[in-house]
Amino acid sequence: MDDLYREIILDHYRNPRNKGELENPTHTFQDDNPLCGDRIRIDLKVNGDGAIDQVRFNGEGCAISQASASMLTEMISGKTLEEAKALSKQDILDALGIQLGPVRIKCALLPLKVLKGAIYGLPATFDEEG
Amino acid sequence: MDDLYREIILDHYRNPRNKGELENPTHTFQDDNPLCGDRIRIDLKVNGDGAIDQVRFNGEGCAISQASASMLTEMISGKTLEEAKALSKQDILDALGIQLGPVRIKCALLPLKVLKGAIYGLPATFDEEG
């Protein structure tokens, strides 16, 4: 019935992929969006070749943020860190495939922000100017 | 040509009555309206019967404030202090006989305010609520 909640988004929301935590992650980060209470944690295990062997996300929040996190873990599984670094906001929005207003876009991009935080060890800043 | 500057107002402005100062006034007061720089001083000499024997005003400012002061001195000459106390804002506006906007009304009423200050020894408060 609804573009915003396409079946694929509902599916990722209801059946999140790679949900949980890793025992000894090589990279981990967590952040939230206090405006709506979305919270995402991402753990990575990167092997000697710089490839992402394992990825898990955990968290709570709205369907958009949770589906976005679930989809993101699928996108980066087996990729190298360099490939993961190259992921852009637009890549995420394309994967979601929906139009989002200014509030919901923050939900959608929170997982990517957390991923970049895990990789760089710092919170990423998404300045909407860039 | 102009209600605001009726001939009588221009006359009082050009030829102010009772302008100057008294040597040993029994009552004196001075105040100003910093918004426009109008400044009025009034000196009274009140005799044993409580009547105003002599009155002088001094000051500078716009035609309205100066004419109002000049007319006021004529109104109170020879009157008793009690009669002077009884003068109201409306009495002054009636004497001027013109319609005044919110800014100019302060000019028109400054001399009365100073007179009351002289009589009571205190600045009068004209609360527009009253």
Added chain:
Amino acid sequence: MLDSCIIRQDFPILHQSINGKPLVYLDSAASSQKPLAVIQAMDEYYRSYHANVHRGIYQLSERATEAYEQARCKVAQFINADSWREIVFTRNATEAINLVAYAWGRRNITAKDKILVTEMEHHANLVPWQQVAAETGAQLAYIPIDERFCCDMGAYDALLDERVKLVAITQMSNVLGTILPVREFVTRAHAAGALVLLDGAQGVPHLPTDVQSLDVDFLAASGHKMLGPTGSGFLYGKRHLLEQMPPFLTGGEMIRRVTWEGAEWNELPHKFEAGTPSIAEAIGLGAAVDYLSGLGMENVRQHEVELTRYALERLSQVEGICIYGPQQVDMRGGAIAFNLNGLHAHDVAAILDREGIAIRAGHHCAMPLHQKMGVMATARASFYVYNELTEIDRLVEALDTARRLFGG
């Protein structure tokens, strides 16, 4: 109830469709819509007599000054202030509270003092006091709410000792809808020697409000939540308090005299209105107050009681709903916060938007309250004079749709 058919004709914004469905606007607690009378009052001002106020000796400026000051008198009458001099125009309720926090709070509150607020305060009546407490060393204490979503008056008494300088409370919670027993709060506060600031952002638009009978010392309100324009709000303060306070913002208009060395302040309320004021906004607020007075605030309240009664009844039948706030309509206003089991409030709001229904979702600027309730966010529907019972039916249907979509 009010005849919302007639009232709705005055609100052009309501006659539109969102996603092909007639708009149902249920977010008046965030900001109300504006009747034509308000929109036109401002339009006329700009088209025929805009000029800066107070110092102009020409007719446009005199007309503008008169309209601006008349609006102040209307507001004073609306809340039954003793004098128009007790009304200071501000941008919103937040600025009004900050004015008190800066010009009264930081001057009168010291490290040995206490400030009391309730657990249900909006950030606007919370963060400024946290800041005053942090800067002065005073203690900020919270009057707890009980399981009925009301203030625990026993706990209030226990907190209210002679160290308390200020009790800052909301007239009506923007989340729970709870109406506070303001007169009771004031009597006890005054007996303990404390002043009371009332956050009327939600109360003034929806309840008959009489500052003299409530005997509050300060009242803050938002014009834009009571049919007035954005950028309008006001502070009421008892005259002797406002007289004693130093100015807050300084500059033109608020002075009597300036020299190289310093300045003397203007009389009330101009002392607190620095610079060119929000003239069109005040005029618009005056028109809003006229509109509300025309309806009668008792009728406004009764209309919302009926809407709220019906909404609580209908909503309580929605599967998996949890409603936060008092059940009895006489203890509450028409802001109803809720969650649907397993659904995030954002998702609920987004689905409702698809159905043309505008509600709010989030923490509603009351994060500590949400923390206490153990949720990160709630959905909130809120009502005003233009809402009608059928809109509540639309809300309930759409919630069922949302439940089905996410449940399935």
Added chain:
Amino acid sequence: MLDSCIIRQDFPILHQSINGKPLVYLDSAASSQKPLAVIQAMDEYYRSYHANVHRGIYQLSERATEAYEQARCKVAQFINADSWREIVFTRNATEAINLVAYAWGRRNITAKDKILVTEMEHHANLVPWQQVAAETGAQLAYIPIDERFCCDMGAYDALLDERVKLVAITQMSNVLGTILPVREFVTRAHAAGALVLLDGAQGVPHLPTDVQSLDVDFLAASGHKMLGPTGSGFLYGKRHLLEQMPPFLTGGEMIRRVTWEGAEWNELPHKFEAGTPSIAEAIGLGAAVDYLSGLGMENVRQHEVELTRYALERLSQVEGICIYGPQQVDMRGGAIAFNLNGLHAHDVAAILDREGIAIRAGHHCAMPLHQKMGVMATARASFYVYNELTEIDRLVEALDTARRLFGG
């Protein structure tokens, strides 16, 4: 010159008569009139998409948020700010200056520091610094003006030692019309380690203004003097300065997170915008900026240069007139203060009003400057895009009438 015939069609207020004479509005330095584009942008907002901004998950709110933030981008571009994050919406220039005085001044200025202002500052850029000086013990010093009504730059150099923390100057005097050499002020101030706050209330509406090339640290401006609505103004601040500053007003919107113990602030510029913002006002200001950009600020300036040149020429022939301000049009804007020998400025303004001509009379919120010039009040005519040469003829005629009335 601009084609004022065409421009005037956009300003409905100008098509009226005062006392049977066509209105001549010569008080734009106090507040400008508004074009239809501005009036209609606000009207449309209220009629079709008013809602509170930033947190709404429904279409009205999303549209309102987008329009509000777009207006911010327009303002940023208009003054060539590096980023929209450097623009904080305020009620007026006065509030913008006070924001800096509270959130930067009171935190960074101490008893051993100095603040410099010019002798021609408006109270808005004077009284806040007197207050900071009084509260911190800092010294406030005045950069004198010379007999040409310009700043004495040698005296500025002499005052500018390493104790100076802030130089607060106007871009253009609202009394004298004098345009200050801002870039020169900034270079010297920065060399001495001081920041510069520019009061652009008169400059931004009338001169092309580029904050990056001027390199000012803060810029305050009034929306309502640049064709925008009342209740609109803004502060520009360099990003690193705004980042370092604590918030000013606190409450909703400006926080990231609130707990029982305290709060974290939102990112720029929201950190400085507490509570529901002036949404319609920002949208109106955005439309005003579009209008001015459409004309081209170079053309606006050129139009006013021509008006000013003609006005100075014509006025200087009026018997007994004294004009306060520079003679050369390239050193000044279109605010012309004057007195007629033996007439109080109030009387002049009142006579002119009878002729349908709106000018201002008084101290124009610059009492110390008037004291220095040895007068209590001046009359002031000021121009904007909708004024035309024939209106100056009307002004001159009416001044002759006034002279005759009082002279005779």
